[in-house]
Amino acid sequence: MADKPAKVMICRHSGVTRITHWLNVLAVSLLLMSGLQIFNAHPALYWGAASTFAEPWVSMKKVEVGGEPRGITTVGDLRFDTTGLFGWSGAEGAREQRGFPAWATIPSYRSLADGRRWHFFFAWLFVINGLVYWLWGLARGHIAKDLLPSRAQLRPGHILHEIVTHARLRFPKGEPARSYNVIQKLTYLLVIVVLLPLMVATGLSMSPGFNATLPGLIDLFGGRQSARTIHFLAATGIVLFVAVHLVLVVVSGFWNNMRSMITGRYAIEATGADGDRA
Structure with a gap:
């Protein structure tokens, strides 16, 4: 029987990336559940003002x-x-x-006031955590180096190849596993550059206090009810991203992925690259 390929350990995620990731897990989870409590005060969505x-x-x-x-x-x-x-x-x-049912909301009992308190507290944690990630990522070159796709990766043929490979649940091994592929990069950029900032901006536009400071923001989204709808749709997009993300974490190697996001160490097949042998 053929020997299993030797493994090497690489450092895949820095300490700042891991800490901000887990703080985001906490903040986004509680923002979602408290947001559903707020939504339950009037469970309907509209367009316009x-x-x-x-x-x-x-x-x-x-x-x-x-x-x-x-x-x-x-x-x-x-x-x-x-x-x-x-x-x-x-x-x-x-x-x-x-x-939404009681098990999906924080608090589980009906309370718009308490739902807002939970939501606003974790919104600040989310914003501060996001700023730390962005400032560190820009200063250290993490955003440009690890998340921006190269010209070669943006070729239609390459993107199509990666989509087909993902659909077949075939994941990179060896050297290619050291970095994100183009699907990962584009998806992460969509989330951190579009969906998350959109949630913050629409959330702020629904705040009466912020409206007094920057009244034009709510008009940018077409009125208060449109902002509320866009806020809900952005949250739905994040939920879908998380669901797909968790499935891929499991099918591509649950323990290896979890270890990399907890300790930073990720095992890949040895190809002569530097690293600590597993």
């Missing part, structure tokens, strides 16, 4: 159907029965009218 209560483009509510309460979620012209999960949530016999 004002709420047109009769015409939400997304809503979660309890509706009587044949004399029986049902949770109905609407998205545009589509209607879904989401009883037990959205709109009319909870276990059979203990259901209540609320957008």
Whole structure:
């Protein structure tokens, strides 16, 4: 039987990257759950400056159907029965009218005020943590070196090849595993350059205090309700990113990936590169 390829340990993630990553995990998780608590105060979304209560483009509510309460979620012209999960949530016999279920929100009980307190506290942690990451990344060249794709990587043929390779769950080994591929780079840039800043900007635009300081920001997003909708959509995009990210962490080598994000050490197949033999 053939011997397994020798392994070497490389330093894949710096201490600052690892610390800010885990602080982001904490902050984003609690921002999401407290945000759902805030959303539950009025579980509907609109476009424009004002709420047109009769015409939400997304809503979660309890509706009587044949004399029986049902949770109905609407998205545009589509209607879904989401009883037990959205709109009319909870276990059979203990259901209540609320957008997202109690287990998905912080706090689990109904409290808009407490939801806002949790949200604002972790929003500051998120912003400060993000600034630390950006300033350190720019100063040390991490953003330019590790996250910006090269011209060769941006060739359509190369991108298509990486998409097909990812779809087949084939992951780089040896030297290519030392750095991010173009799909990873573009995805991370989308999140940290577009989605996360968009969440911060739309969140600030919904703050009455910030509106007094910079009133033009809310107009940039088309009004308060449009800002709220964009905030929700950006959060949804982050949830989808996290879901795909976790799946890929598991299928590409859970323990190796976790070790690299905790200790910085990542095992790759030896190809003559420098490193500590595993």
